Amino acid sequence: MERMVEMSSTLQQQRILENLSDAVLCFDKSKVLSYINPAGEILLGVSSRQVQGQSVDKIIHCVKGTLIKEIERALESGVSLVERNLELVSAGEQCVTVDCSITPIYEGNRPNAILLELQHVDRHLQISRESQLIQQQTASKVLMKGLAHEIKNPLGGLRGAAQLLEQELEDDALKEYTQIIIEEADRLKNLMDRMLGPNALPKNKQLNIHGVLERVRLVVQAELPAGVQILRDYDPSIPDVYADKDQLIQAFLNIARNAAQAVGEQGEIKIRTRIGRKITIGSRQNRLVAKIDIIDNGPGVSEGMQEQVFYPMVTGRAEGTGLGLSISQSIINRYDGLIEYTREGGVTLFSVYLPLETGHE
Numbered sequence: 001m002e003r004m005v006e007m008s009s010t011l012q013q014q015r016i017l018e019n020l021s022d023a024v025l026c027f028d029k030s031k032v033l034s035y036i037n038p039a040g041e042i043l044l045g046v047s048s049r050q051v052q053g054q055s056v057d058k059i060i061h062c063v064k065g066t067l068i069k070e071i072e073r074a075l076e077s078g079v080s081l082v083e084r085n086l087e088l089v090s091a092g093e094q095c096v097t098v099d100c101s102i103t104p105i106y107e108g109n110r111p112n113a114i115l116l117e118l119q120h121v122d123r124h125l126q127i128s129r130e131s132q133l134i135q136q137q138t139a140s141k142v143l144m145k146g147l148a149h150e151i152k153n154p155l156g157g158l159r160g161a162a163q164l165l166e167q168e169l170e171d172d173a174l175k176e177y178t179q180i181i182i183e184e185a186d187r188l189k190n191l192m193d194r195m196l197g198p199n200a201l202p203k204n205k206q207l208n209i210h211g212v213l214e215r216v217r218l219v220v221q222a223e224l225p226a227g228v229q230i231l232r233d234y235d236p237s238i239p240d241v242y243a244d245k246d247q248l249i250q251a252f253l254n255i256a257r258n259a260a261q262a263v264g265e266q267g268e269i270k271i272r273t274r275i276g277r278k279i280t281i282g283s284r285q286n287r288l289v290a291k292i293d294i295i296d297n298g299p300g301v302s303e304g305m306q307e308q309v310f311y312p313m314v315t316g317r318a319e320g321t322g323l324g325l326s327i328s329q330s331i332i333n334r335y336d337g338l339i340e341y342t343r344e345g346g347v348t349l350f351s352v353y354l355p356l357e358t359g360h361e
């Protein structure tokens with residue numbers, strides 16, 4: 001009986017380790033790996049089988065040096081260490097920032113193993129940023145919807161009255177004025193409709209995201225001056241997404257057109273697709289997402305506007321409406337996805353995250 005209890009508690013501990021979102025690695029006193037949990041495998045882009053029995057400098061690659069000295073120090077002193085904002089290079093050659101705690105594990109009165117916990121810092125920043133973004137979006141959407149409806153209703157009355165008036169007018173010259181009322185009412189209604197976003201019911205289908213992106217590329221390419229190129233960097237293995245093709249085209253078109261406007265007469269736009277794993281959007285962790293980046297080498301969103309670009313009516317262009325990105329964001333939100341703006345290494349990125357499986361973890 002006692003043995004049963006003991007076994008189930010070991011099993012439970014194993015399960016806890018396997019489901020932790022932080023990476024946990026264990027090294028023996030000669031700095032050889034004895035355990036890595038699944039979060040560790042994902043963070044470092046390795047499989048447990050492949051790195052079992054390898055030494056720490058083969059598994060963890062820091063941008064500056066290795067962790068060997070710190071681990072030796074912890075083993076010698078028997079005291080835990082914390083390294084903050086450590087930059088690691090993961091298997092995909094991507095740089096990730098982690099907080100790392102190094103804890104000696106004692107056997108008797110001497111440390112004979114090392115526990116390493118790595119916590120993804122970027123992801124924490126990102127999660128809170130995204131949650132904030134989604135909250136802002138929701139608040140502004142509710143406000144805009146309410147406002148648009150309030151404006152649309154009396155507009156119908158205004159237009160109808162102008163039409164009645166026009167029928168009664170005998171002097172044709174005066175009809176010019178009623179026409180102005182009618183046209184302006186139509187223009188305002190049109191604007192409100194666009195602000196409310198697409199209202200047709202979505203016709204969702206399984207579709208290949210590259211079909212959508214190719215259409216967008218061709219449309220934008222036709223509008224571009226000769227000095228601007230659109231490059232493609234697609235990962236063809238991305239599974240189909242379940243969405244409305246026309247809506248997705250609209251969402252990506254708005255972003256790509258902005259990129260075209262940002263680069264002007266000379267420049268480069270790139271459409272890149274990748275698979276992302278375990279990506280948190282808002283408070284939901286998605287096992288698999290498609291990440292689509294529209295990258296341009298223009299100047300980026302001007303300082304002071306970066307926080308607001310996804311709000312309706314926010315524009316940096318004299319002839320802009322400021323509706324493009326807010327419509328794109330609301331379309332992508334419908335599929336539980338998110339658009340993010342970042343500036344990285346001198347280029348502008350609008351990254352679209354689209355969950356690929358609706359069964360969330």
Ligand SMILES: Nc1ncnc2c1ncn2[C@@H]1O[C@H](COP(=O)(O)OP(=O)(O)O)[C@@H](O)[C@H]1O
Binds near residue numbers: 299316
């Ligand atoms: N790729 C980009 N590079 C620089 N600025 C951008 C980019 N995309 C959007 N912006 C800025 O965000 C603003 C809002 O974009 P959007 O919502 O599409 O409205 P609009 O294009 O009508 O201005 C733009 O006016 C521009 O200032």
Ligand SMILES: [Mg+2]
Binds near residue numbers: 254324
């Ligand atoms: Mg635009």
